Amino acid sequence: MQYIYIQPVDEVDVDLFVPGLNFVFGLASGNNAVISLVRLRPEYYRERKNEYLFRERSLKEAIHEPGHTFGLHHCPDIRCIMHFSNRLEDTDIKGPGFCKACSNKIRNKLGEALNIPPKL
Numbered sequence: 001m002q003y004i005y006i007q008p009v010d011e012v013d014v015d016l017f018v019p020g021l022n023f024v025f026g027l028a029s030g031n032n033a034v035i036s037l038v039r040l041r042p043e044y045y046r047e048r049k050n051e052y053l054f055r056e057r058s059l060k061e062a063i064h065e066p067g068h069t070f071g072l073h074h075c076p077d078i079r080c081i082m083h084f085s086n087r088l089e090d091t092d093i094k095g096p097g098f099c100k101a102c103s104n105k106i107r108n109k110l111g112e113a114l115n116i117p118p119k120l
């Protein structure tokens with residue numbers, strides 16, 4: 001029996017920056033991912049506190065970044081969780097799930113790790 005170890009996503013309450021971008025909601029490298037909660041809160045934009053919206057956004061980022069650790073790149077489908085969030089509106093538009101193409105990629109990556117032949 002083989003096991004896949006999925007690195008937990010680290011959540012931080014500080015703003016994240018990378019060279020060339022003024023901020024990022026999250027970051028993934030190798031098997032590690034980190035998300036910043038700061039800009040996911042409506043209060044950050046002087047909007048009314050909304051715990052549900054904050055949790056929904058956090059969940060989406062916590063699915064998106066590990067997607068990169070599975071080798072997925074940004075997806076052109078704006079409804080797909082792997083779509084790049086340049087603005088918070090992008091995060092709010094997309095769903096929490098993977099599009100068909102990204103689902104297949106994830107399934108095949110997991111299949112490789114578990115030695116399961118790809119689905120035809």
Ligand SMILES: [Zn+2]
Pocket residue numbers: 064065068074083084085
């Ligand atoms: Zn991304």
Ligand SMILES: [Zn+2]
Pocket residue numbers: 075076077080081082083098099100101102103
């Ligand atoms: Zn996709």
